[in-house]
Amino acid sequence: MASDKQVTFVIVGGGIAGVTCAEQIASQFASDEVCLLTASPLVKTVTNFKQVSKTLEEFDIEEQPSSVLEEKYPNLKVIQSAVNLLRAEEHLLQAENGQTFHYKKLCICSGARPKLLYQDNPHVLGIRDTDSAQEFQKRLSKAKRIVVIGNGGIALELVYEVEGCEVIWAIKDKAIGNTFFDAGAAQFLIPSLEAEKKERSLPCKRARYTTDKTGGQSGATGELGSALGPDWHQGIELKGTEQNSSGVHIEYECEVSQIYTQQEFLRSQLDTEKSELGLWPAYVQLTNGTIYGCDFVVSATGVVPNTDPFLSGNHFELAGDHGLRVDDHMRTSEQDVYAAGDVCTAGWEPSALWQQMRLWTQARQMGWYAARCMAADVLEEPIELDFCFELFSHITKFFNYKVVLLGKFNAQGLGQDHELLVRCTKGQEYVKVVLTGGRMVGAVLIGETDLEETFENLILNQMDLSRYGEELLNPNIDIEDYFD
Ligand code: FAD
Secondary structure: OOOEEEEEEEEEOOOHHHHHHHHHHHHHOOOOOEEEEEOOOEEEEEEEEEEOOOOOEEEEEEEEEHHHHHHHOOOEEEEEOOEEEEEHHHOEEEEOOOOEEEEEEEEEOOOEEEOOOOOOOOOEEOOOOHHHHHHHHHHHOOOOEEEEEOOOHHHHHHHHHOEOOEEEEEOOOOOOOOOOOOHHHHHHHHHHHHOOHHHHOOOOOOOOOOOOOOOOOOOOOOOOOOOOOOOOOOOOOOEOOOOOOOOEEEEOOOOEEEEEEHHHHHHOOOOOOHHHHOOOOEEEEEOOOOEEEEOEEEEOOOEEEOOHHHHOOOOOOEOOOOOEEEOOOOEOOOOOEEEOHHHEEEOOOOOOEOOOOOOHHHHHHHHHHHHHHHHHHHOOOOOOOOHHHOEOEEEEEEOOEEEEEEEOOOOOOOOOOOEEEEEEEOOOEEEEEEEEOOEEEEEEEEOOOOOHHHHHHHHHHOOEOHHHHHHHHOOOOOHHHHOO
16 A cells, blocks of 8 residues: 655665665664665675774675564664655655655665676576576576676686586686786686686685575566675585586687577578587677587676666766766765665765775675765764775685785776786785885785785885885795884
């Protein structure tokens, strides 16, 4: 039944950004009602939060029924329904279940969805939420060969985790993992792709995703589930039909020019020995001319912010990547509407050592900071940009190696004006620092290097390191003592 509700704070989205924002607001304004509207039946909560150093943080994620949040915060109401209309001028929001909300402050945390190379092609799959990951697993279990397109974090994990199925990995760059690594780091990681699975499996520290009987489905539109996060593949077996691990073949510097169904391929005038390619459900033609038959294609080519239900009739300023542009108080261009997480694009002048990346940690930080900004505005208190936006920092795992990324880890935006120092021990560690004008501005640490805190300090304090030269990475020097 349709109903009208007056609420001080409304937050949209049950992912990490929305839940963190709702929790923070609900605890700060314990006597105000806070509504969290979400399309997905489960919400994502942060557990075991650990501040590893000044800016590095680690945490686990749990998917939980919304009742868990409501029990923890009696003033927080979680409504499982997708928002389908916003009238920002009237401060009014409408959900698919017919309910209307009049808010004082709204925070949009609706995340992003995979940027699919080909929309509505049954042979092309994107991975975003529990549902799509399960669909992927189902199709993989019958597959002999898949083609993976994209070179970001999801593609990296995917090609590494898939077993019993040949993987053709098409990337447009010269090296794998271009979003996170340079060619040197890629070279360090490549042997892991060739290693036997047995050697690879180390215990995983993080909690697995669970989908209990109450959930497991995306929202009504089928596309609105929360993004998965670290270890999304744990707990789902990514296995094809082949007994043995069938390997990964990388096609560098190319993109997909065409995807054919079997029928289209057989009828096509393509100048190729069709019979040699075998009979497959789909065929992918790459821009380098090569054609591969495959069972299906995984498109892991980035994400598009979920802004659609909020745009019509409003005047949101959008960034080049289609995110809702927010200022340094996480405010969009519409009055009293904030945004956080994957849906937004940082529109402030960033610190020289920070960049936005649509990652788990930033979703949490933005959700938390947006709540504090909303509170400060309500209480008419000043607030400064949080320290976490001073330095980009991210801990993750690729190919079973611990990976720490700091600052301008890939010399982003530095042009030629930088110098790199690299130390690498095959199969063990890869350390790269980025220096400009003798000061450290970024680092990539792969393996158990134990250098993250020292390097974080060196980056933050911008000490002139010119006189140390390459000694900085000398493994025989205990660098921590050096700078004490
Ligand atoms: P989401 O988690 O996407 O949540 C959005 C929420 O909004 C959902 O609850 C959704 O149901 C809801 N919603 C959407 N539209 C509406 C609507 N109209 N009305 C109501 N509710 C709506 N990051 C890392 O840091 N490390 C990783 O290793 C990593 N791996 C990843 C692997 C995969 C497969 C994927 C897909 C992402 C990965 N990421 C990783 C990225 C990370 O998951 C996201 O950056 C993060 O989850 C974003 O959080 P969010 O809260 O902004 O959005």
